[in-house]
Amino acid sequence: MKQTIDQLPLNKEIADVLQQLGVKDKNPAYSTGLSWGGQEGGTTRSIHSPADGNLIATVHMATPEHYDKVVEAAQEAFKVWRKVPAPKRGEVVRQIGNKLREHKEALGKLVSYEMGKILQEGLGEVQEMIDICDFAVGLSRQLHGFTMHSERPEHRMYEQYHPLGVVGVISAFNFPVAVWSWNTMLAAVCGDVVIWKPSEKTPLTAIACQHIIRDALAENEIPEGVFNLIIGDAEIGSLMSHDKRVALISATGSTRMGKKVGEAVGARLGKSLLELGGNNAIILTENADLEMALNAIVFGAVGTCGQRCTSTRRLIVHESRYEQVKERLLKIYPNLPIGHPLDSTTLVGPLIDKDAVSAFNNALEKVQQEGGTLLTGGDVLSGEGYETGTYVKPAIVEAENHYEMVQEETFAPILYLIKYSGEVESAIEIQNGVRQGLSSAIFSTNLLETETFLGHWGSDCGIANVNIGTSGAEIGGAFGGEKETGGGRESGSDAWKVYMRRQTNTINYGRELPLAQGIQFKVMD
Template sequence: MKQALEEAVATGTDVQDHDHHGIRQVLRDLGVQAHNAAWSTGLEWGNTDSQNTRTIHSPADGKVIGTVAMATAADYEHVVTKAQEAFKTWRLVPAPKRGEIVRQIGNKLRDHKDDLGKLVSYEMGKILQEGLGEVQEMIDICDFAVGLSRQLHGLTMHSERPAHRMYEQYHPLGVVGIISAFNFPVAVWSWNAMLAAVCGDTCIWKPSEKTPLTGVAVQHIIKSVLEENELPEGIFNLIIGDAEIGAKMAADGRLPLVSATGSTRMGKKVGEAVGARLGKSLLELGGNNAIILTEHADLSIAMPGIVFGAVGTCGQRCTSTRRLIIHDSIYDDVKARLLKIYPNLPIGHPLQEGTLVGPLIDKDSVVGFQKALKAVQSEGGTLLIGGELLESEGYETGTYVTPAIVEAKNEYATVQDETFAPILYLIKYSGDVTNAIDLQNGVRQGLSSSIFTLNMREAEAFLSQAGSDCGIANVNIGTSGAEIGGAFGGEKETGGGRESGSDAWKVYMRRQTNTINYSTTLPLAQGIKFDV
């Protein structure tokens, strides 16, 4: 096996001799090598000789996709220096011209959508349509950022002093650190990087060490735009490393903002380190998302939203549906419908047409899935379906499982935690919708939430100040899937950060209040007299 792996790395081929899905050509077209450098400053790539390397296997079939060198402390210093140097130039480029660069990046992503979407699917394990959808999110945020580049507006206020004008403006912040997670290996980076770019910031991207090759591919796409526009290196930077590199970013005072997506455990470490130096952090952490089904729910539209939310991306979205809070009058009906749907879910290779559920990212995630199911049953939960590890032909990687449904109570410790896997907890409630809302809010996380009802009073109660405490609250759609036009993020242990649309751009800039005196005197505020 070791010899076969070494040959694969040396020749740029997979361990196995066949390539049913055309991945080799995709890798060639995207510039991904058999062995890839540890960092890029946009134009320059460096350190392929690191003593620390990582081999990337596809969770879909176990094949070697490629290897990456892992960055050293010296690599990190080089990248930060380049990003700082580029910021001095980039911040002076007019915002609409920065937007023009982002527009070109969006067009390049359109050209490479099919290849990049396929690589996202193959490296991460989500089905092809989700991989293509993730690249479309990148294209969409580029379009959003282009328009934003002409709308980085402040406000004008009336001064209490005569012949004075007050206003506020926003300036570029500096070098932005972006730490992304494996489940959305490119889209979440783009939510940050494209906004940061039009705001005049440079960025350093640390992709998940589980899915770095999509990051390498994106960096090659960006390189062509930088070259065509004769821009300097250091605007868009990539560094591939382990948790130590992430810790350096969090503690580095040269990075005024660090945006981190991942587990709550990771986010607490990043937030503590950034906070200790009084920096800014944008945290997108765990979700324990619930859908409420009231007695007035239209189940014909609710069921697709529930199932996609629970099993899409094999339950590895931060917005995946974890809890289904069902009114007792329809509980048995909903349970029966789900138990009819789940045995027929097409589970298989994510690039295979017709597949709806791909693999978990790795065997560690499978272990977590199995441990959670064992724990919740020990607490009194009932496993209704699923939970098996698939090991027959086509599932040899040990990363394919059958999505599970468990009858449980909201207060179970396992239900209170987020398991990043396809487990749906059925929770019964009685009485009015306020009881369901209490259950929905009765966890430490606060990302996404949803209610299905045709009753206006229930919907409005859910959306009111006494309703859902999540950053996202939906009516008659599921918890997963968010448009880039709205600000994305959550409350409580989800971290409180906001990315993507609305006015999320403001976090990438520094606000400045300005007062101009165009009188011939110097009156002080609040009418203070101070004669000298």
Template sequence: MKQTIDELPLNKELTDVLQHLGIKEQNPAYSTGLAWGGQESKNARAIHSPADGNLIAHVNMATADDYEQVVKAAEEAFKVWRKMPAPKRGEIVRQIGEKLREYKEPLGKLVSYEMGKILQEGLGEVQEMIDICDFAVGLSRQLHGFTMHSERPQHRMYEQYHPLGIVGVISAFNFPVAVWSWNAMLAAVCGDVVIWKPSEKTPLTAVACQHIIRDVLADNELPEGIFNMIIGDAKIGSLISHDNRIGLVSATGSTRMGKKVGEAVGARLGKSLLELGGNNAIILTENADLELALIAIVFGAVGTCGQRCTSTRRLIIHENIYDQVKERLLKVYPNLPIGHPLDSTTLVGPLIDKDAVNAFTNALEKVQQEGGKLLTGGEVLSGHGYETGTYVTPAIVEAVNHFEMVQEETFAPILYLIKYSGEIENAVEIQNGVRQGLSSAIFSTNLLETEAFLSHWGSDCGIANVNIGTSGAEIGGAFGGEKETGGGRESGSDAWKVYMRRQTNTINYSRDLPLAQGIKFDIMD
């Protein structure tokens, strides 16, 4: 394990990155795409990097009055944006994708520095934004409905999809820009306008995105209010959730947060798209290719320092290979390079803050009280290079599935080893035996085992992978999960439909008015 890191204070390179992205020492509370507001707010938040504790910048926190200004701008923009042909909206998104290509490196660095994920993951997150733009451009020419035969003569029936209006996007700190883009670019080609509330822990990347897309909006002489951003705490999130003017609320975060959003939106009979917690497992059968599996397990468990909703939390191992797998992991874990996320040799960066560190240490303490055995890791690093108190050593714990802490999602690098015996159905039962249902994976070269895992009595998760890990979803497929994960779907496939309202149309081109189901209703003499 690397015990020191290269000191990377807010040096010239990082200062240049911030300047290039339009980040100032003090940043406004909201943007309507073309204009900024909330500059005079007295309520400011200092944003420090979890990597080295340095102050990056300040952001003003929005008020309820600021929120009203943003909603009014969005309402007016929607009247214009919805009338633009979908392929023309797609052209705007294409240009945004080109801008993101230009800014990939500096934006990726800011994602890494503000959030703490390693640079390769920061760059990968920006690539996700570019990819969803490409996907949305093609989608803008494929917003198809259906036609069907009517039972009535000389009648035509079909379905079409219309824009919803304003889409509220509440994103989490761990993917500070990608999740917004999944929602915003699909919503945009569907004819919706967006109000984005980024995590108050990572708002600077959102500010940077607003600067990046501003030129595209201005160059195309579009009105303000199409892509909006507002920085605030849970009070702003609550305003979005309770607002009847918001057609859809897409919220990513903890199950606890999602239940509050779902309750508020449901009470007004609005639409919600919830992407919440995961308690993801990889099953290793005795037919697994362990060379393949090892990379997937380690990346899934320690990537983003365990702060992905798709992180691998549980490893369900057949008893015949359990000791072999455990031995190999115990050789890898102590040698993982832990350090500054912008250091090219680092594989494990910091946790987001000290609250996350406390959750990590508390979970390990509790699971050991339940009977779990800590095999490696679990330390909070200190000393030169680790003064922030946000660096930890990823932990491996032998456990059983019914332990309370195993049933919970701890947003930190803890991997629980769970032994199973017998057939694949036993492993699947363990995997499904949690309240969350986001991502799952199996490693096996046995077709009977993998097909059982993918069957309707197999994995109950929204994502089920064979011979790849639980994290690293591509944008082409719909992303989301079941049970306490919320049931929402974002990104690819036909996820676009949630951003639209569905309408069935019947057209009578005859000179008679026959009623459906053969009903007779004659009012003529």
């Protein structure tokens, strides 16, 4: 009797990876750092690889009772962790970074196999975690405030930053571990404790991370509740968002999800950091270096199978270069190696699941109904190696920016090819003419064009690049976007400030009590 795809045994390579990373056949619903719980009650979820459909492992899904246990542990841990000197907190993060270095290859393979991104991207995601640990270590000695001159004599004024409390991190499937590290390592050196709810589609990489950092926590006698993990569905995310005990919610996902989180957190006057949808464009002017641009365009459009928030969705090309660009892309796209993400020759892996495939198909159908022309791709692959039904051929569609589907973010490899005429301002207007504002790029060797793009009348996105693509950000810069992207900032620069509460202090070291603004007020006996 022939086995179905989800009955096939895992290959030895993946089985070894799971063993090395501590991922079991059945995994608990939560961890408070050193210990695990949640095997009782609740439901279980089976996690299959989008690469070959094989069952990787199952996880217990947390209940509200499990959630309360984790929050209570976090609250108690905060009382201790906030008193640890920041450089000492940084030392723990340094050791976590070293643990990630030791397990980079294994964790990168699991990221690739569970999520579907190619191995190079999986390894790159783990490297991003290592890099943010290094950044956070340096930051732990630079949590600086500011000193101001007081208008009152013999007074000193300054600002300082204090730990915020319990930070909730809700991450998405497309970057199953990196976004957690962006938030957690910065929050940790700031003195906060973290509760991480990963996507229910990719919880195994999160479980692996918790196992990886456990030794560093134990060796430094870090109390339970500083680094927490909870596996759950939207109910757990909703509990976090509404919970007054959680000072900050950092949520990555769709704009629709972000609006719900923002509404819930805002209603209780909490803090939220939202990293939401992108509808990113590359502008190719008549002065673009096409050879440089092509690799950026294709990686931006098909990398992670179009499932990055910074994926290139729109290519806005000057009419003088339009046919040349179209011709080159139509030669490249049919030859893209599509296949198993752990195959070193693969450049395009699968979509995360069949719901994503349906969204891909629906978007292509609707944009053609609006007048778009499908130039290449759009097929769902079948046959040997493609039995999961999650592999698709990346598509290129000639379109206009005002089309409803072009205005939407479809998390799939669809590139809309848009022509512009006139000066660069016309292209910038097209680029900015969407509700999202995450990443943007221009390819041009003309200084006047690039500086216009970077000016305050230019790109309205949180990220604006010149002669590089929209996808792939370094951890040293603050990451985030404007408009319906949410306005949050993570990772580098001064993004650390969101994880702290700001306090202004005034000290009177004289023997008089002058009031500000020269107010005279004196009480008499």
